[in-house]
Amino acid sequence: MGMLNERTERVLYAVVQSYISTNEPVGSRFITKAYSFNLSPATIRNIMADLEESGFLLQPHTSAGRVPTDRGYRFYVDHMARQxxxxxxxxxxxxxxxxxxxxxxxxxxxxxxxxxxxxxxxxxxxxxxxSGKTTLNRIELFIYRGNYIAVMLLTDEGLIKHKLIRMGQELTPRTLRRISEYLNQEFSGYTIDEIRFKLIREMSREKALCDILISKAVQICREALSFPAxxxxxxxxxxxxxxxxxxxxxxxxxxxxxxxxxxxxxxxxxxxxxxxxxxxxxxxxxxxxxxxxxxxxxxxxxxxxxxxxxxxxxxxxxxxxxxxxxxxxxxxxxxxxxxxx
Amino acid sequence: MGMLNERTERVLYAVVQSYISTNEPVGSRFITKAYSFNLSPATIRNIMADLEESGFLLQPHTSAGRVPTDRGYRFYVDHMARQxxxxxxxxxxxxxxxxxxxxxxxxxxxxxxxxxxxxxxxxxxxxxxxSGKTTLNRIELFIYRGNYIAVMLLTDEGLIKHKLIRMGQELTPRTLRRISEYLNQEFSGYTIDEIRFKLIREMSREKALCDILISKAVQICREALSFPAxxxxxxxxxxxxxxxxxxxxxxxxxxxxxxxxxxxxxxxxxxxxxxxxxxxxxxxxxxxxxxxxxxxxxxxxxxxxxxxxxxxxxxxxxxxxxxxxxxxxxxxxxxxxxxxx
DNA sequence: TTTAGCACTCTCGCTGTTTGAGTGCTAAAG
DNA sequence: CTTTAGCACTCAAACAGCGAGAGTGCTAAA
Missing domain, CATH: 3.30.450.40 (GAF domain)
Structure with a gap:
């Protein structure tokens, strides 16, 4: 696999490099000149024929130069020296x-x-x-224009998201603060995915508890997490x-x-x-x-x-x-x- | 200008419509058939020649059909009936x-x-x-990871922006709240452009007052307003x-x-x-x-x-x-x- | 093992030809 | 005066033929 003799390898490199920069099939004659091999075009042709046989090069058509195959590029990438x-x-x-x-x-x-x-x-x-893998640093809520809530999510990774949520009825600042405290206490430090999971559990429990506050909180959080892609x-x-x-x-x-x-x-x-x-x-x-x-x-x-x-x-x-x-x-x-x- | 007789106008419409849908130059013969004029191609040709003379149509080359000019489209748009x-x-x-x-x-x-x-x-x-024309509804600040401040701007128009600002030293929550109060009191209800203007004035006054708090506030606000395009x-x-x-x-x-x-x-x-x-x-x-x-x-x-x-x-x-x-x-x-x- | 030489292949660009759509003009018809 | 049929004309696009050039593979000599 990685077994090509020195010379063959050099030819392959030459073809790849040349093709990368010109986007033209590269011929034997050109290689000898441009890369100053001390070999005749004929010899290069033989080598290229070998390279073609082993799947590193191919000809677009019979009378054209060679072009690297994906495999050729792969070899090039795996073996090239860093510049x-x-x-x-x-x-x-x-x-x-x-x-x-x-x-x-x-x-x-x-x-x-x-x-x-x-x-x-x-x-x-x-x-x-x-975003599911990021962990929530904190969540902030404000009332906006009466019946909207602006939510701001901050993650530990420096990612910030905001979202506007429309509420059925207005909430007092006080309720909002309590909701916010609840959410932060409950969810800070968890990843978004975990929170989604916890939310589902919460949803069912919530019904039992009948706590309107928590219900609202959960609802807000759900909406806030429904990110686009x-x-x-x-x-x-x-x-x-x-x-x-x-x-x-x-x-x-x-x-x-x-x-x-x-x-x-x-x-x-x-x-x-x-x-x-x-x-x-x-x-x-x-x-x-x-x-x-x-x-x-x-x-x-x-x-x-x-x-x-x-x-x-x-x-x-x-x-x-x-x-x-x-x-x-x-x-x-x-x-x-x-x-x- | 808007003076074309009924028939000529109909021909123009036909050409425009046909060209819009096919993207092919449209010929006299085609028009008579597709739009069922009770006229011979020859007549249409005459009309088209007139339209070309007045700049509503043109021929890409001698033996091709006609294509509308920008002026032709303009006439079409101005006179067409609503669908x-x-x-x-x-x-x-x-x-x-x-x-x-x-x-x-x-x-x-x-x-x-x-x-x-x-x-x-x-x-x-x-x-x-x-965004310069939008009016600021309010501005919210939070401390984030010690030496960052997360700023959230809400405008009356429902536009929301956030920004992370790095601070030289840490601020206490209390200072931050005071800064926030100052900013909201000073700038809410103004458009972003106005605020930018006020900021410049503030900058000079600030030097005189030497109030560190205000200085900080102004700095934060400046950074927050440096939106990308x-x-x-x-x-x-x-x-x-x-x-x-x-x-x-x-x-x-x-x-x-x-x-x-x-x-x-x-x-x-x-x-x-x-x-x-x-x-x-x-x-x-x-x-x-x-x-x-x-x-x-x-x-x-x-x-x-x-x-x-x-x-x-x-x-x-x-x-x-x-x-x-x-x-x-x-x-x-x-x-x-x-x-x- | 390398190389020179040669016949061969295939693309590309050029040229000429044909085809067909579409025109403009003219003269007759309405 | 308007419309139309007829005809000659133009031009792009499609096609075929051709030569040049680039590049090959193979063979035989170095």
Whole structure:
């Protein structure tokens, strides 16, 4: 599997790199020149034929150059050496950008997605952990315009949500305060999922108790927790869609990207396994079939030891993996660090 | 200007309608058949030649059918009769959809944009009034994780914003409450713009007073008001971009749409004049040059007599104006009504 | 094992041709 | 004076044929 002799490997690298930057099938002659092999085109052809046989390359048609297969990219990614200098240059502008936005998690993630996309020209992504896993720090309630209640949820992770709830009748400030105290006492420190669970139990008990106050509280909390899908920041749409790779299928891909729910699930599925180093999913490896000819580089960022969300990049299979990996990794690290402060 | 004889007008309508639905240049023969004129193609040709001379139609090339000019669309829009039945059908599903989301303004607008785009297959837009014009209902502060303050701003219009602010040192709950009281007393009932103005005055006075409390308060308020551009809900990206009209220029258009700041300014510029009936901007009439071959239908919705925001649709110049106008109008009315409750 | 040489294949761009839709004009008919 | 039939004309789009060029695989010599 990982067994290619030195020379063959070099040829594979050359093909991948060249194809990544030009998007043109690459021929034997070109390789000898551009990568200064001391070999004749014929020899390269033999090597390429071998590489094709073992599934790392393929020809779009008989008289064209070779193009990497997904497997070829995979080999490239798994064996390539890190480019240190790219990292440094990127790191600087990245930190510069993010440092400027000392906001809450949302602001940070939005900036991350944008920076990622601007530097890569691919699609930049950032999303906090599925909100169910976040733990509630506290919940605040106010009366608003008589018969509405404004709810503000704060989580330990810096995520903030608000919601307006319409009430049947008006509540006095005093009742509201009591409700608020009850909710905080009962639910602070639990994750949203746990709270949802507890709420269900509470609902049944509540009937028995017939305590109107608690009933109201539970009702408010239920409504407040009925979030829409969850946040995800996506940036770089236009550059991405302008890429020559998808001149057909634009519609389809645009549709997938616009569906935030879908993207979130995608991130979640791919990012789950990642540890310190970003995970790379190449074309056909993608579990989601709509994404079969796209690649993703995704990494998780943490807070207090726990995974707190994901950042990443989506691009064509011929994306610049070296750069993408470095960028995503830097981004994840930086966010982790920023959250730790 | 509005002087075309009955018959000529009918021909113009036929061309516009046909072109809107097929996106193909329309010929004389086709018109006679499809719209059952009791005239020969030759006659129609003469009429069309007249229409071309007066600038309502043009030929893409000599041997092709005619296509409406922007002026042609304009005439069509200004003179067309309302289609009552389309309205009713749309109204029902629209209300159904929006009724389900009894949320705050944000939720309402998002639903509106989506409904608009789904029913039109164009780009659906919805945005609240520029936040500077909204009036502050109240401001709430809490301590969060020691050295952060969570700020929640509520406006009279149902707009809610939150922000996390990092403080140099920790504040006691008591100080915070006093700050909060000060801010509410000082700023409630003013518009955000006014508050910004007052803040500047306060800043200078503050130096003289040397009151640390007020100083802190002002600082917090300043930070809290440093919003990003403002919200706008855009929906239907993928359908829109898949339209055959922009198969080239996709990149450019996608770029413009992605730039929310730009879109917001666009809406503001176009929507300002609209009263009860949506305003229609056709292609070259657009003040913004990037949008010169797109059309927009925009309407404002109100709250308490004042304009509270805008909804609209963007499509190709050959968009279905009848439908778009009815839809946008219904949407605006419905939102106005929903806000009144 | 490498390489030169050669025949072969296939895309791409160019050219010319045909087809068909649609026009404008003219002259006859209403 | 208006409408219409007829006809010549124009042009885009579709198609076929062709040559050039890039790239290959194979064979035989170095």
């Amino acid at each position: 240190k200098e790219a990292e440094d240059r990127f790191l600087k502008s990245f930190i510069l950008r993010l440092e400027a936005t000392r906001e809450d998690l949302d602001g940070l993630l939005e900036a991350a997605a944008r920076t990622l996309s601007e530097h890569s020209r691919y699609l930049g992504l950032a999303a906090p952990m599925k 969850g946040d995800i920041y996506i940036s770089g749409f236009s550059d991405f869609i302008g890429l020559p790779d998808f001149s057909d299928r634009i519609r389809e891909i645009a549709g997938a990207i616009e569906d935030k729910h879908f993207m979130l699930k995608l991130l979640e599925q791919v990012g789950s396994e990642s540890e310190d180093v970003p995970s790379v999913v190449i074309g056909s490896e993608n579990p989601v079939k709509e994404m079969r000819d796209l690649s993703m580089v995704v990494s998780a960022f943490k807070q207090g030891g726990k995974t707190a969300g994901t950042v990443g990049v989506i691009g064509p299979t011929r994306m610049d993996y070296t750069k993408a990996i470095v960028m995503v990794q830097t981004a994840a690290r930086f966010i982790t660090e920023a959250l730790a402060r | 009552k039945e389309a309205e009713d059908r749309f109204l029902k599903s629209f209300i159904l959809r929006l009724e389900a989301t009894r949320e705050d303004l944000d939720g309402l607008l998002e639903a509106a944009a989506r409904t608009l785009s789904e029913h039109s297959r164009y780009l659906g837009l919805a945005a609240p009034m520029k 403002g919200d706008i809900y855009i929906s239907g990206f993928s359908d829109f971009i898949g339209l055959p009209d922009f198969s080239d220029r996709i990149r450019e258009i996608a770029g413009a749409i992605e730039d929310k700041h730009f879109m917001l300014k666009l809406l503001e510029q176009v929507g300002s004049e609209s009263e009860d009936v949506p305003s229609v901007v056709i292609g070259s009439e657009n003040p913004v040059k990037e949008m010169r071959d797109l059309s927009m239908v925009v309407s404002a919705f109100k709250q308490g007599g004042k304009t509270a925001g805008t909804v609209g649709v963007i499509g190709p110049t050959r968009m279905d104006y009848t439908k778009a106008i009815v839809m946008v109008q219904t949407a605006a009315r419905f939102i106005t009504e929903a806000l009144a409750r």
